[in-house]
Amino acid sequence: MPSNKSVSDAPIVQFTNCRILRSHQLQREDLWVREGKILNPEKLFFEEKGSADIQLDCKDSIIAPGFIDVQINGGFGVDFSLATDDFKSGIDLVSQKILSHGVTSFCPTLVTSPPAVYHQVLPQISIRNGGAHGAGILGAHLEGPFISKEKKGAHPEHCLRTFEAGAFQDLLATYGSLHCVRIVTLAPEMKRSSEVIRELTKRGICVSLGHSVANLSQAEDAVQHGATFITHLFNAMLPFHHRDPGIVGLLTSDKIPAGRRVFYGMISDGIHTNPAALRIAHRAHPKGLVLVTDAIAGMGLAPGRHTLGQQVVEIDGLNTYIAGTKTLSGSVATMDTCVRHFQEATGCSVEIALEAASLHPAQLLGIEHKKGTLNYDSDAGSPGHVPRGAAVVHFAAGGKSSLQPDPQTRYDASAVFQPQTWVFFCFFYLFPILVLYGICSKDKTT
């Protein structure tokens, strides 16, 4: 029985034998997709009198919403903070390759840089939908330069700035344009930060607190002025103290305005955050946890030595060292790895682990009506393809209680992708061509 051509010529794809993450639970239901949108089957059957053109057996796999990475500095040899005329091909490469790790939209992140870098790079970032060509771009995350010298991590000190008189105008002059900016990380203890937070929030830009020595009261003020996010909780901020818990205290603060939720990013790679710290944060404020990779250019490169910009680094599992030293050089864990580690470290359910990388970042950015869920009419992927957008099979059958990787079936795309997509997938996932651009690796998470 064909799809209803009076509504659309596009084929309707029915995913069968799968578990769908919907309404916070894995449910045994089929998933229906047309033109990149998830369909309501009742409406399809009874109003449109339509049915599937293509049926795909998912062999008991989980279909979860696509992951959203709101802090990713690069990967696969590409550094988003490196101003080049070829920036576009670099971002295209990353957006294509992170698909196979379940990430279907992201915020390319720039670390503290001189104004000239923002002026050259930001105009080359365009907000766009995802699809078979790559993950969607939700806008840039600018981490710095308005951050604390004491907690700069690996951000270059000579590029740090403070807010002087005319603070917001100074920020505009520094970045050049806010056109594609989605998140700004700043240190709220800086003078005039309240004014800047209000101005950014007014423009729909998410303000995140990080690389900061703020006390709890300063952090609460920032939230009252509009800040909603904390950048890589625990890293690059004052450690928890029982008399003044600092930014970490926002997780249990009673001064969060009614109806608001503070979210916080966590790098869950087993290296940057101790599992016990992950458990403390999760148990204190589970609905605010947003998994981020904070990945650098080394993510996705093969083990061994690589030249990344000015540095030679050695990748050994999830550790990246400056070659010949034991100095960590940034996070290289992919988002699917972070999701699995988070589940193992906290003992949370599969559903909770998946939502920390999908629903929560969508809520942070206020886009949960179209991303981060598998609700009807949400984005499912690109027209003409089965879901490579929101609906991605991340994890294969392996029991309900864990997200163990299964190399045989985890990316068994033949079960769920159309043949042409499978060919595409093989080419980019199984036989990756690692192209090195001019790279500059930065560790900015400490």
Ligand SMILES: [Zn+2]
């Ligand atoms: Zn950072």
